[in-house]
Amino acid sequence: MIRPPADVGTPADQIDTPALVVDLDVYEKNLDRMAGHVRGRPVRLRPHAKTHKCPVVALHQIARGAVGVCCQKVSEAEAMVYGGVRNVLVTNEIVGAPKLARLAALARQAEVGVCVDDAANVRQLDAAAAAFGVRLPVLVEINVGANRCGVEPGESAVALAREVAAAGHLRFAGLQAYQGRAQHIYDLAKRREAIEAAIDRVRETVTALGRAGLPCETVTGAGTGTYQFEAASGVYTELQAGSYPFMDADYRRVEGLEFENSLFVVATVMSRPTVDRAVVDAGLKALSVDAGMPTVHGRPDLEFQRAADEHGVVLVRPGGAAVRLGDRLFLVPGHCDPTVNLYDWYVGIRGGRVEALWPITARGALL
Numbered sequence: 001m002i003r004p005p006a007d008v009g010t011p012a013d014q015i016d017t018p019a020l021v022v023d024l025d026v027y028e029k030n031l032d033r034m035a036g037h038v039r040g041r042p043v044r045l046r047p048h049a050k051t052h053k054c055p056v057v058a059l060h061q062i063a064r065g066a067v068g069v070c071c072q073k074v075s076e077a078e079a080m081v082y083g084g085v086r087n088v089l090v091t092n093e094i095v096g097a098p099k100l101a102r103l104a105a106l107a108r109q110a111e112v113g114v115c116v117d118d119a120a121n122v123r124q125l126d127a128a129a130a131a132f133g134v135r136l137p138v139l140v141e142i143n144v145g146a147n148r149c150g151v152e153p154g155e156s157a158v159a160l161a162r163e164v165a166a167a168g169h170l171r172f173a174g175l176q177a178y179q180g181r182a183q184h185i186y187d188l189a190k191r192r193e194a195i196e197a198a199i200d201r202v203r204e205t206v207t208a209l210g211r212a213g214l215p216c217e218t219v220t221g222a223g224t225g226t227y228q229f230e231a232a233s234g235v236y237t238e239l240q241a242g243s244y245p246f247m248d249a250d251y252r253r254v255e256g257l258e259f260e261n262s263l264f265v266v267a268t269v270m271s272r273p274t275v276d277r278a279v280v281d282a283g284l285k286a287l288s289v290d291a292g293m294p295t296v297h298g299r300p301d302l303e304f305q306r307a308a309d310e311h312g313v314v315l316v317r318p319g320g321a322a323v324r325l326g327d328r329l330f331l332v333p334g335h336c337d338p339t340v341n342l343y344d345w346y347v348g349i350r351g352g353r354v355e356a357l358w359p360i361t362a363r364g365a366l367l
């Protein structure tokens with residue numbers, strides 16, 4: 001881990017760049033909004049930690065009522081538990097002896113759940129849990145339209161749930177049903193339609209499980225783009241939204257979301273070669289561009305056009321405000337999760353000063 005780009009108390013305009021900066025007022029407002037949405041409803045919030053990769057953020061979410069967090073990787077789950085999180089769901093299939101052993105060992109220290117979509121994997125999980133003397137809560141993942149992992153809803157899910165229930169060191173805990181492809185459908189009505197189709201598949205699977213004597217204590221899924229629909233479904237019991245504390249440029253295009261951008265890559269203008277071109281010190285190694293280029297916060301006169309390894313090329317539109325060497329630009333990343341994964345520290349600012357430095361301890365957690 002390298003040193004942070006600022007100290008607590010540093011004026012915000014002296015943070016070294018490129019830096020991953022969180023506007024703490026906006027961030028807290030986003031956390032409060034989501035907590036308020038869930039309060040008084042028959043759903044719990046279990047935010048996805050793959051976005052922030054930081055136990056400090058997880059603990060802020062839990063302090064506002066979240067039951068725990070989701071992780072995608074065993075190494076992320078380890079970072080969360082070592083950072084003080086007591087309840088983690090790995091929303092993914094875990095395959096291979098080394099990872100299964102780490103997962104089962106972690107379950108001796110905290111409540112750790114996991115997903116399955118294959119009977120052979122159920123047997124491997126059971127053996128790993130037996131070796132560490134734990135009983136793991138296991139969710140059957142169903143494919144509700146994302147066409148990623150998951151068995152088909154209905155009878156395939158029931159058959160796999162039976163395998164889980166029959167395994168001595170596992171406990172059938174319910175369904176994982178995440179419709180990832182719906183999250184970034186910009187149009188609200190089309191997004192709702194995609195989730196309503198998913199909810200129908202979940203409902204028929206819960207009914208089939210009930211008929212088979214396998215009650216579903218948990219149905220978990222949803223992201224920042226669709227959580228309102230799953231929350232109102234009457235069938236989902238947990239929401240896994242991840243991006244809402246920070247948002248990003250792509251999520252801002254999604255109609256009907258109430259969260260604001262709190263996460264920025266702050267970059268410095270390092271070259272001003274022509275009237276219409278400024279170059280900043282943040283390129284591919286400082287920003288993820290898989291969901292499009294960053295936007296320049298508060299500067300409609302500037303367009304981030306392309307990223308090279310260490311350079312970002314910005315178009316200065318005719319008639320725009322001046323851009324000088326050494327100016328700082330607040331870039332809104334196209335996609336928050338993979339951008340966060342590039343940094344060791346969040347630099348939290350409020351009132352023009354650095355107030356917090358949070359280590360991103362699950363950064364690079366791939367195993």
Ligand SMILES: Cc1ncc(COP(=O)(O)O)c(C=O)c1O
Binds near residue numbers: 222225243
């Ligand atoms: C299984 C799962 N749940 C929840 C999320 C969170 O989604 P979002 O960041 O869109 O809120 C993701 C994101 O990819 C995911 O893979």
